[in-house]
Amino acid sequence: MAMKKKALQGIRVLDASTVIAGPTIGMLLGDFGADVIKIEHPRGDVLRETGHQKNGVGLWFKMANRNKRCITMNFSTSEGAELLKKMIKTTDVLIENFRTSTMEKWGLGWDILKIINPRLVMVRVTGFGQTGPYKMRPGFGTVAEAFSGFSNVTGEKNGPPTLPNFGLADGIAASYGTFATMFALYYRDVQGGKGQFIDLSIYEPIFQLLGPQPMAYDQLGIIQERMGNRSLNNAPRNTYQTLDKHWVAISTNSPSIVRRVLTLCGGEDVANDPRFQTPAGRVEFIEEVDGVVANWILQHNLIEVLEKFEDDKVLIKEISEAYEVLSDGSKRNAYDQFGHDGVDPSSFGGGGSQGFNDIFGDIFGDIFGGGDPFGRRQRSNKGSDLQYSMTISLEDAVRGVTEKIAITCLDTCSSCGGTGAEEHSKLMTCDACGGTGQVRMQQGFFSVAQTCRKCGGSGQIISHPCKTCGGQGRVEKRKTLSVKIPAGVDTGDRIRLSGEGEAGLNGGPSGDLFVQIKVLPHDVFERDGKHLYCEAPISFIDATLGGEIQIPTLDGKVKIKIPEGTQTGKLFRLRGKGISPIRGGSTGDLLCRAVIETPQNLSKDQKQLLKEFQASISDDSRQNPLRDEWFSKVKSFFDTSN
Numbered sequence: 001m002a003m004k005k006k007a008l009q010g011i012r013v014l015d016a017s018t019v020i021a022g023p024t025i026g027m028l029l030g031d032f033g034a035d036v037i038k039i040e041h042p043r044g045d046v047l048r049e050t051g052h053q054k055n056g057v058g059l060w061f062k063m064a065n066r067n068k069r070c071i072t073m074n075f076s077t078s079e080g081a082e083l084l085k086k087m088i089k090t091t092d093v094l095i096e097n098f099r100t101s102t103m104e105k106w107g108l109g110w111d112i113l114k115i116i117n118p119r120l121v122m123v124r125v126t127g128f129g130q131t132g133p134y135k136m137r138p139g140f141g142t143v144a145e146a147f148s149g150f151s152n153v154t155g156e157k158n159g160p161p162t163l164p165n166f167g168l169a170d171g172i173a174a175s176y177g178t179f180a181t182m183f184a185l186y187y188r189d190v191q192g193g194k195g196q197f198i199d200l201s202i203y204e205p206i207f208q209l210l211g212p213q214p215m216a217y218d219q220l221g222i223i224q225e226r227m228g229n230r231s232l233n234n235a236p237r238n239t240y241q242t243l244d245k246h247w248v249a250i251s252t253n254s255p256s257i258v259r260r261v262l263t264l265c266g267g268e269d270v271a272n273d274p275r276f277q278t279p280a281g282r283v284e285f286i287e288e289v290d291g292v293v294a295n296w297i298l299q300h301n302l303i304e305v306l307e308k309f310e311d312d313k314v315l316i317k318e319i320s321e322a323y324e325v326l327s328d329g330s331k332r333n334a335y336d337q338f339g340h341d342g343v344d345p346s347s348f349g350g351g352g353s354q355g356f357n358d359i360f361g362d363i364f365g366d367i368f369g370g371g372d373p374f375g376r377r378q379r380s381n382k383g384s385d386l387q388y389s390m391t392i393s394l395e396d397a398v399r400g401v402t403e404k405i406a407i408t409c410l411d412t413c414s415s416c417g418g419t420g421a422e423e424h425s426k427l428m429t430c431d432a433c434g435g436t437g438q439v440r441m442q443q444g445f446f447s448v449a450q451t452c453r454k455c456g457g458s459g460q461i462i463s464h465p466c467k468t469c470g471g472q473g474r475v476e477k478r479k480t481l482s483v484k485i486p487a488g489v490d491t492g493d494r495i496r497l498s499g500e501g502e503a504g505l506n507g508g509p510s511g512d513l514f515v516q517i518k519v520l521p522h523d524v525f526e527r528d529g530k531h532l533y534c535e536a537p538i539s540f541i542d543a544t545l546g547g548e549i550q551i552p553t554l555d556g557k558v559k560i561k562i563p564e565g566t567q568t569g570k571l572f573r574l575r576g577k578g579i580s581p582i583r584g585g586s587t588g589d590l591l592c593r594a595v596i597e598t599p600q601n602l603s604k605d606q607k608q609l610l611k612e613f614q615a616s617i618s619d620d621s622r623q624n625p626l627r628d629e630w631f632s633k634v635k636s637f638f639d640t641s642n
Helices: 021-031 059-064 077-088 110-116 141-147 168-191 205-208 213-220 255-266 279-284 286-298 300-309 323-328 328-340 354-365 392-398 539-543 606-616 623-639
Strands: 013-014 034-041 068-072 093-096 121-126 197-201 235-240 247-251 315-319 386-392 401-412 426-427 438-444 446-451 461-463 474-484 494-497 514-517 526-528 531-539 545-551 557-561 571-574 590-597
Touching: 013 021, 013 077, 021 034, 021 068, 021 121, 021 168, 077 110, 077 386, 077 461, 093 168, 110 121, 121 168, 141 168, 141 205, 168 197, 168 205, 197 205, 235 286, 235 354, 247 300, 255 286, 255 300, 279 286, 386 401, 386 474, 392 514, 474 494, 474 514, 531 539, 539 545, 539 590, 545 571, 545 590, 557 571
Parallel strands: 013 034, 013 093, 034 068, 093 121, 121 197, 386 514, 531 590
Antiparallel strands: 235 247, 247 315, 401 474, 426 461, 438 446, 494 514, 526 531, 545 557, 571 590
16 A cells, blocks of 8 residues: 655755754654754754653653754854755755854855755744844743743733743744745745745744734733733633532633523523623623632532533533643554654645645635635545543443444445445536536625535536435444553543544545543542542541551452551551553552541440540540640630630
């Protein structure tokens, strides 16, 4: 089977940048097939020694420089400069982030390199750009986050400005830089233009993402204040804690969603409150609105909150830690083995793309409803993704299990192979659109391309439709699949079965099947992340005198010693008896809470013995320190109040 061509295959990139923003541009281009050569100074990129290390290798460096070939070169020497000039002759993109004028000092400025290769796209990344009063200043992501105004509007009300603890500005700048590079290549290769010089400052992209805040100040004199997770534009919009100590994020972007949220959390009276009928009104009374939502969520466990909100078609998401993004086993294993392509083989360019038209066709196709501003035929449509809810026991969640599931979905018709046509019948060019899949309509000054209704955008007409599927290329089938649940999954985790969703139209790829995991409550244990909790009843005598009891674990029973004088609530920790996280890391613990059991149905003689025992210790403060301490606090409280 022939390998599918990647979107940027044949594009050569020289990445002479360091640390984050520049290398990330090269990383993204490499992800989609470009041949990226990482050029380091002989002393090495500082990112090699930044952040987490494994076996002496910086993980950040490995991420930012995946899909690259590495060489060393010193541009400041005449030999290095001449070698770069030779390489430029066959290079499509050069990425560098030296301080402004440094490349010119070495005789490697844009004015020189564009003569050597008129098709070159040169991306220059600096803190403040190649022009302007700050052009000679060094700039980093943190400086950009502060200089742009981003830090000043983030953080809690009445608290200090905050900085992100990851490369936010660098990542945003890299995304903008990648867009600019692709547009430059498109202009060169599709429009017949020359190479381009791209001046990318790190602070400008993040400044752009602040939205209308600069305009609000310029036109209205309004200065954005810090509001924590809240918004000036609408409410409720915040993070909220559940009863079982998880966090969820909610955003309401339409009146209907707001009403459903307020009805769910506060009832019809709250939803109909005149103060809450407009975004401005809800922001004015944001404490009350947030309070209603927060109080309701705090009374329910995570799974209940998610189910209720999803039933009401409200956008809500559990707040995940970074490592939870690769929460399901299939996605993690695929990513570990194959990187980006393993996680999403059909992403941006799809692996089968044939040049820049395909890339831009995907983008504009989404915007214009399947059309293409360049007049190309509509591409095959990927099938819909499906979701299956699977309920498993805690034991299966901890140990892992393989389950069989049965689903009904639209599958490729076996009679016609998805073409929709009878065997040996011919496909005819659509006479309405001439095979383009689109018809153009003039509307005033604008020419609008619309999907051809006659052929559905395929550009072809089926002369003899398949009798099995009626020309649709898909039929409803029931199929049985085997799902491997990795050890350590938890409620809310999803397992992705690539290509097991509905078949695509016009021979398009199948969608994916997402198996949503729900772990049933256990009779003995409660789970909190990687830790397990349980309660152990302890007799009055064992708690007083000390003893030994058996504690259940998922691996069997273990004995623990009960110290003399044990009180209700004491936690006994059994290390390593919890859950091994699916995302890696140490195994959790089992924490057993002591519950002192009070004797019941005592005989007359037993009651008398207890009374005598009580009388013997009533005057000894050493026997009941907690009681005596509590009474002392109560007495002090009333004395102070009076």
